[in-house]
Amino acid sequence: MIELSHLRIISALHENGTLTEAANALCLSQSALSHQIRYLEKKLELKLWQREGRGLRLTQAGNLLLQVAQQVLPMMDHAGSTLKAYAAGRQGILRIGVECYPCYEWLTGVIADFLLAMPEVDIDIAHQFQFSGLEGLLNHQFDVLVTPDIISNKTLVYAPLFDYELVLLASKEHLFAGLEMITPEMLATEVLLTFPVPAERLDIFTQFLFPASIAPAQHKQIQSIDIMMQMVVYNRGVCVLPDWLADNYCSKLPVSKVRLGRKGVHKTLFAGMHCYDAEIPYIKRFVRLGQGLD
Amino acid sequence: MIELSHLRIISALHENGTLTEAANALCLSQSALSHQIRYLEKKLELKLWQREGRGLRLTQAGNLLLQVAQQVLPMMDHAGSTLKAYAAGRQGILRIGVECYPCYEWLTGVIADFLLAMPEVDIDIAHQFQFSGLEGLLNHQFDVLVTPDIISNKTLVYAPLFDYELVLLASKEHLFAGLEMITPEMLATEVLLTFPVPAERLDIFTQFLFPASIAPAQHKQIQSIDIMMQMVVYNRGVCVLPDWLADNYCSKLPVSKVRLGRKGVHKTLFAGMHCYDAEIPYIKRFVRLGQGLD
DNA sequence: AATCATACATGAGGATAATTCATTAATTTC
DNA sequence: GAAATTAATGAATTATCCTCATGTATGATT
Numbered sequence A, B: 001m002i003e004l005s006h007l008r009i010i011s012a013l014h015e016n017g018t019l020t021e022a023a024n025a026l027c028l029s030q031s032a033l034s035h036q037i038r039y040l041e042k043k044l045e046l047k048l049w050q051r052e053g054r055g056l057r058l059t060q061a062g063n064l065l066l067q068v069a070q071q072v073l074p075m076m077d078h079a080g081s082t083l084k085a086y087a088a089g090r091q092g093i094l095r096i097g098v099e100c101y102p103c104y105e106w107l108t109g110v111i112a113d114f115l116l117a118m119p120e121v122d123i124d125i126a127h128q129f130q131f132s133g134l135e136g137l138l139n140h141q142f143d144v145l146v147t148p149d150i151i152s153n154k155t156l157v158y159a160p161l162f163d164y165e166l167v168l169l170a171s172k173e174h175l176f177a178g179l180e181m182i183t184p185e186m187l188a189t190e191v192l193l194t195f196p197v198p199a200e201r202l203d204i205f206t207q208f209l210f211p212a213s214i215a216p217a218q219h220k221q222i223q224s225i226d227i228m229m230q231m232v233v234y235n236r237g238v239c240v241l242p243d244w245l246a247d248n249y250c251s252k253l254p255v256s257k258v259r260l261g262r263k264g265v266h267k268t269l270f271a272g273m274h275c276y277d278a279e280i281p282y283i284k285r286f287v288r289l290g291q292g293l294d
Numbered sequence C: 001a002a003t004c005a006t007a008c009a010t011g012a013g014g015a016t017a018a019t020t021c022a023t024t025a026a027t028t029t030c
Numbered sequence D: 001g002a003a004a005t006t007a008a009t010g011a012a013t014t015a016t017c018c019t020c021a022t023g024t025a026t027g028a029t030t
Helices: A004-016 A019-025 A030-044 A060-087 A101-117 A133-138 A184-189 A203-212 A225-233 A243-250 A281-290 B004-016 B019-025 B030-044 B060-087 B101-117 B133-138 B203-212 B225-233 B243-250 B281-290
Strands: A049-052 A055-058 A092-098 A121-126 A144-147 A156-171 A191-194 A218-221 A238-242 A255-260 A265-274 B049-052 B055-058 B092-098 B121-126 B144-147 B156-171 B191-194 B218-221 B238-242 B255-260 B265-274
Touching: A004 A019, A004 A030, A004 A055, A004 A060, A019 A030, A030 B060, A055 A060, A060 B030, A060 B060, A092 A101, A092 A133, A092 A281, A101 A121, A101 A144, A101 A238, A101 A243, A101 A265, A101 A281, A133 A144, A133 A265, A144 A281, A156 A203, A156 A225, A156 A243, A156 A281, A184 A203, A191 A225, A203 A255, A203 A265, A225 A238, A225 A255, A238 A243, A243 A255, A265 A281, B004 B019, B004 B030, B004 B055, B004 B060, B019 B030, B055 B060, B092 B101, B092 B133, B092 B281, B101 B121, B101 B144, B101 B156, B101 B238, B101 B243, B101 B265, B101 B281, B133 B144, B133 B265, B144 B281, B156 B203, B156 B225, B156 B243, B156 B281, B191 B225, B203 B255, B203 B265, B225 B238, B225 B255, B238 B243, B243 B255, B265 B281
Parallel strands: A092 A121, A092 A144, A191 A218, A191 A238, B092 B121, B092 B144, B191 B218, B191 B238
Antiparallel strands: A049 A055, A144 A265, A156 A238, A156 A255, A156 A265, B049 B055, B144 B265, B156 B238, B156 B255, B156 B265
8 A cells, every 4th residue: 555655755755845856856757756646645545745835745644654754764775785785795694504623623713714804794603503514504504514524415515625634642651652653453552532422423433443443442522622632631542633733732732643544534624505505605705715715 | 676565575475484375365476476576586686585395485685674574564554554544534633722811721621522522633732832823823833723813814714613701800899899891991990910911912902991092000911810810809900801711710709700891892712724624524523522512 | 206286487468557748727936 | 927836637658567377396195
């Protein structure tokens, strides 16, 4: 019944004083406005304006409509410009899910770059999921899943972010310290510290120990990486971390890193996303930043 | 750009789940909605929703628009129903201007009836004007002017409300008490109490004393009618009031009323209004109530 | 797998509504 | 009283929206 065009006319008429000027402001003919207000008054069975000499004056009802116009039109304008910003990919919320500690640790570095590069896009990180990270992605709990595991799905695409190597960290006191590499067998007598995640989701098991059918002497699950590192320092066990994270600790604490097997265990971190999201500017940008480009 | 129809579609889609049902709810074909959406997405260069199997899911941008819809649509609905009430003459504000004390006193009685008769119309009374009451009416500071003076103007109409007689009030001790009438000459030795208004606007002068070229011995202006009455009671002067108001005091205080001249001074109270307002239901009703009808 | 049902997308054509143009009417200004 | 300004009106045009018929994709059923 009442349309935005009517509100625009009322508002323009109020600001410009005369129908003719209001018509100019709206890039329409005076006739068009005259027809429109006539139509509206007829529909509402209500005088909105009173002819006053050769001008128009709002009635009570017209004033009420003017007030509505002054509330609604700015809201619509604001929405319009916000959506324009969306279209340009400048504004939005990039919701990222991370599944593993290394992913999270790595993310914190990339996010800073991203926030700098895209000042109008906010970031939200989810690291605890109702179900799995994959399901979170499929349910649109977040837009991008950072994960080392590709589970193929025709609606999803994965972009490789970067490669890293998993290495063992042991105390400098430990007899592993200084070795070129260790074999799975050498872990059979060790205490292995990991995050509290099932062994099937830990690469040290799936990529290294399980293939050799070997289990560590003991498997202790630790929540915090800092406590885990303290335990490594005091020789209460060994742990496995991405090389770049291990390097970080090696320079600060008396711990050494050792390659897992002759060739080492190599991983790749991927950004998983819905295929229709892959072309959204800020998501593309995030992936490129994650790949070390830009 | 973004029209109410788009907001209605987004809102209906959110409430009904599928395009087809939303189309039913809006009494449109599914095709119409599909076209509208397509048009909007093309204009905004932005996906508002994503096909998900055989359903639709709102994107971030779509969600933003949904929020706007949920704010704006209720406002429009409310405005629409308020205007409908206006059209039925049920709702509004009747702004009344009064120029003289008797008018104001009389109004208070009528207003109670009006508020009872028209529960959805509010009343606002203005009794102090920037300029004259007439100008206030012409400037639309109020809708109806209650006045005893008709000043003709082609844009205004006047409806007679009721007739009254101006009478003199004097203390029961006063020698006027009990007289049939007084002549202008008899006031030449009296103290006349009036409201603080120029003599030209007081009927006792214009209708009674000026024609006889007589002035009272003294003219004292008093703000409050209660104090004025006290002064009359203690014989410090006489005053002139409408008969119905005088009767009111005669029954409570030791004062008497006396006719002014042989035939008395008769007045009529009028409701002045813009001619195009005269047909507004609640204004008509006010006039009829003022005339003692209904 | 093949079939059926459901839901959205699309193109063409027709109905509807909005806009303009040309003109008239009313009012103010000089 | 003439000129200028402003709104109203009617007819013709234009743009827009809607429906119908049909196509395409997906999911359920057998």
